[in-house]
Amino acid sequence: MSGRRPRLPGRLLLRIYLVGLAQLLLIAFAFTLARRYVNEGGPRPHFYERNAAYFVSEWARFRDQPEELQGALDRAGQQLRLRVTMRAVDGRLLASNLPRPREPLSAEELQQLETDRMESSPEPPHTIVVGIPEKGPLEAYALMETPPPPGPPPDLWIMLAVVLGCTAITSIVFARSLAVPLQQLAAAARALGSGNLGARTGVRRRDELGQVAEAFDEMAERVTYLLRSQKELLANVSHELRTPLARIRVALDLANEGSAELARESLGDIAEDLGELERLISDVLTAARLDLATEQTPGATPPLRREHVEAQSLLDKAATRFRSARPEHRLDVRVEGALPALEADPVLLRRAFDNLLDNAGKYSEPHTTVRLLARPLDNGLQVEVRDEGIGIDANDLPHLFTPFFRSDRSRARKTGGVGLGLALARRIVIAHGGTLTLESQPGQGTTARVILPAAPPAGQAAEQANVARHLS
Missing domain, CATH: 1.10.287 (Helix Hairpins)
Incomplete structure (x- = not known):
């Protein structure tokens, strides 16, 4: 930036x-x-209208005292800003606080005032006319102008x-x-x-913009991590493919140049290397297959081909394969009670258990014991794989299920693999509706715990199959 x-x-x-x-x-x-x-229409004009009769009645007491009346009108003008002219009914001026007193009322206006005793004009200047006295023959009247509203x-x-x-x-x-x-x-x-994977917003705020910037930075971190993981995948897969291919080529060259007996001796090495290649390619393809199914990509291959599987048989076969692949380790198998049947994809579930056992043997020293423990749960099955290996650092533990992540890179390079084993096992278990968790401490080994749901009763399973067949 x-x-x-x-x-x-x-x-x-x-x-x-x-x-x-x-x-x-x-x-x-x-x-x-x-x-x-x-x-104009609010309480200010109405204040004078409601109190006009009172003001006029007070001033009317001084009709026979011109000086007192004039003083009262002057005070009203100074304190209330009222402009008042009082006249007798014959038009004679009684008192006024205006420089030019208001003109007398006409005969028609006097006749109307005789009846109503109070008149007001809504047009400016706002004028109120009050007759004196309130009752009886009209003797005088007061013309009162309310103060104009203050200007700007x-x-x-x-x-x-x-x-x-x-x-x-x-x-x-x-x-x-x-x-x-x-x-x-x-x-x-x-x-x-444009390709700058280190670009970040640098915005640190506590409002909504800060939340957007934080979300963008988190997204950038995730994108950067995924891109780097893909690059590492290419590098690791290239390395893992190159090694067995090189050994196969050497064995074939030796067999081609030597006798038939030497060729037969090389077949075992070639078969072992081909098995390693097949396992690597299978892991990569299975991970991609589960990713496509998880993302619900149109046309994706269904991730699971479920069938009725006996858990005991599945674990026995996994134990047999582990003993054959890693004879340098002791495998202790313990089963508590009768294990339930599973409704599962036997190929994928076998891959998950093989990966867990293979990891346990790969990251523990030869001649140590790997334990495979299984016991039934309420409507489920729990399987644990325990080793006496190097353990896992607490900082690496949350990332172990991330594809292509390896906690000890130098040891992982020595033991092989591209960091797909645990990630693939967890995806398979989750696809079966189960959970896979890890517990580990450096130097004290690791425990992988799998919990899977048991197969539904026969009647319920048949009903689910009919519903699935009908929907398809």
Whole structure:
């Protein structure tokens, strides 16, 4: 990844800025509606309407005291910002706190006021007319103008510019906080796609972007590991194929140049090398076959060819093959009780037990004991393979079921194999609905534990077979 500073994308900044601006406009619109409601149709005008009669009744007491009445109106103008003109019914001015008192009412307006005793005008300036007294013949009236709503502040444009500037700054900061990790993620994806397996995002955050970057880095680690495993597979398979092929060629050359007796002596070595090649190719093909079935690839070969298998017979044959292949080890077989029958693929399950026993012999010293223990479970079978070998380091234990992984590479190279034995055994056991676990400590040997489900009762098995045949 380059060390250049990520460039802020204009589209992202523009979108964030427009979103922020739209939110401000919505807030301003809501504030304007609220202000209009308060000033025109809300509680502010109604406050004066509800209290107008009280104000006028208090002022009416001073109708015969012009100075007191004028003082009361002046105080109302100063404290409540009310502009009031009081006149007698004949139009004579009683008092006013306006520079130019309001004009008298017309005869029609006086007649209407005689009936209603209070009139209000919704149009600005908002005026309330109250008759005096509240009951009886109309003697006087008061024209009251409520104070106008406050106008916009004089520095409104400055405030608006500050708000827009703050919105732009916060939008840039927010956009950069999003853009930088996204650009790092895009750069890492391009680098990984171009073949740079060491490309990582380098993003360390605790939000959703950090989770995406962490997931990408984990994916990159996995892809890198798989690609390196494939390269190691090619190297290991090439090595394992080269060695027996070279021995076969040497044996054939010797047989071709020598006598028939020498040729017959070479047949045993050739057969052994061919068996090693066959076992290696079979492991690779079986692993690929199970992978295809697991991924549900269209046209994949069905992974299991199930049939009724006696567990005791399966283990006896596995023990016989181990004793024949590794006579330098002692095999202790212990069976507790009658073992249940299994509904399994005998070829694959035999391969799984052979791999476990072969690993036990491969990683333990000659003349040590390998133990094969089996006992029935409720609706199942448990098989354990124990050795007295070198054991497994705790750091390597979680990776042993990973294809092509070998805990001790130098020893694995000496003993052969490409790291498929345990991975293949586990896939076979899982395909049969079972589990395979390992327990080990360095220098104290290893225990491989297999748990498999027992075959269903005969009636249930027949019913399942009929259903499968019908579906097929």
